[in-house]
Amino acid sequence: MAGLIDFQDVFFGYGDQPVLRGLRLTADPGAVVHLTGPNGSGKSSVLLLYAGYAAAGSGAVRVCGHDAQDPAVRALRRYCGVDQALYPQLTVREHLEFATRARGLPWRAAASRAERYGLDRWTDDTVSALSTGSARKLWIIMCTLGEFAAVGLDEPFLGLDEEAAGVLAEELVEWSRDRAVLLVSHDVPRTLTGRREVALGAAVG
Structure with a gap:
């Protein structure tokens, strides 16, 4: 089967x-x-x-x-590859807003995940300022939003x-x-x- x-x-x-x-x-x-x-x-x-x-x-x-x-x-389907397609000059918030709009989702769908990962405190930071781990969190959230x-x-x-x-x-x-x-x-x-x-x-x- x-x-x-x-x-x-x-x-x-x-x-x-x-x-x-x-x-x-x-x-x-x-x-x-x-x-x-x-x-x-x-x-x-x-x-x-x-x-x-x-x-x-x-x-x-x-x-x-x-x-x-x-x-x-x-x-x-969702796919989260090992290589992160993130823009260094954009903030965490801008990345998540783009991802939610692309999926037709409300902001809360991304915000709740960011809170769960402890990423909410960095939402106004650019990707270039993030640690390796925080950038990975952002990428995982973006790749797996929605149903x-x-x-x-x-x-x-x-x-x-x-x-x-x-x-x-x-x-x-x-x-x-x-x-x-x-x-x-x-x-x-x-x-x-x-x-x-x-x-x-x-x-x-």
């Missing part, structure tokens, strides 16, 4: 370098699916395929019953302090109750319970 996130016999590579060979993977509500494996095993590639930023060489990648590259999936059915996150705990990592772990557990959650992370806090680990193979070289 297909999952909300569904990879069926997926082959993918870069040029003549194969990365994924016949991957089968499903993610549904009930657990955080935590991808593990050595560097080069394809963990981030799985998330790029899920997000529709890359196309499989063969096989099928489906999200919420749609091809992952179908524009209809955009409203149902969605599936979410994929690549190294979201990177740079977070223990308190913020705990908040994110709580959110992941909350989301996983009724949404599909796909996670790539080398460092997972102990408070992230109920996860299902999926080990990808060794790097091909």
Whole structure:
């Protein structure tokens, strides 16, 4: 049975370098699916395929019953990549206002998340003045605003302090109750319970 996130016999590579060979993977509500494996095993590639930023060489990648590259999936899916698309000269507030307008959400939707992460005290600071951890908090909030059915996150705990990592772990557990959650992370806090680990193979070289 297909999952909300569904990879069926997926082959993918870069040029003549194969990365994924016949991957089968499903993610549904009930657990955080935590991808593990050595560097080069394809963990981030799985998330790029899920997000529709890359196309499989063969096989099928489906999200919420749609091809992952179908524009209809955009409203149902969230993706938080490891590289942050933030503007150094803009404030935290300006970033969150842009994100809420783009999603058709009220300001409170972002403000409540900022408070939960302890970012509310920095809303008038520019991104260039933020610590690494605060910038990561902002990026996570922007990428995961609103209602969605599936979410994929690549190294979201990177740079977070223990308190913020705990908040994110709580959110992941909350989301996983009724949404599909796909996670790539080398460092997972102990408070992230109920996860299902999926080990990808060794790097091909």
